[in-house]
Amino acid sequence: NAGIGGLMRTTGGSVAFAYNFDLPQSQKITLGLQGGFYSRNIFLDKLNTGSQWNDIRRTFDGTLPNNLNTLNPTVNLPMVDAGIMWQMLDTNGIQRAYVGVSGKQLNQPNDAFTDINNKIPISLVFIAGVQVFNNQQISVFPNIRHIQQGSIRQTNVGSAFRYYLNPENQRNFIAFNGWYSLQNAFIAGIELYHKDYFFNFSYDFSSTRPQNLG
Secondary structure (H helix, E strand, C coil): CECCCCCEEEEEEEEEEEEEEEECCCEEEEEEEEEEEEEEEECHHHCCCHHHEECCCCEECCCCCCCCCCCCCEEEEEEEEEEEEEEEECCCCCEEEEEEEEEECCCCCECCCCCCCCECCCEEEEEEEECCEECCCEEEEEEEEEEEECCEEEEEEEEEEEEECCCCCCCCEEEEEEEEECCCEEEEEEEEECCCCEEEEEEEEECCCCCCCC
């Protein structure tokens, strides 16, 4: 739900498929494809417009029609996403380096509630990282993420600091992550990774002060 009083609601789901191609020298290529379908509804009766202004009483009258019957209250959004990633692993199958790129909304669905064609821009994500230190208990993993959607761009540069719960099994770890966004923000995060599940939380801190424009 979004908006005051649940003005807009989006429901749907997606299904993903991934396949790994094993390469020589402990390398791997992963291809992923995801398809989804979402329905976005706007509740027109919760909107007020100038058509509900009562000139006699000089006030808004919610009993008057808002004249939004030309809007389509429901928009259906099929989604297609895809990605590819290269990885280098050690002899135990633990990731040591990676490069990947993915595209979201590749089919550019139209999300307009009117007859206007408002295609969602394709979102491109580029990621890369390499392990530079590992003493079996702690590792340092610098990485970069670049996101671009239309004219909007964001580049995050930082590192993951992993603490392995069991040095003999580096598939289970806690990671403390920190990045700096070239768009003036600091990002901090924590990750709990298990071979069967993972948990990730991050928060953005603006590095610029609000300006008084008068």
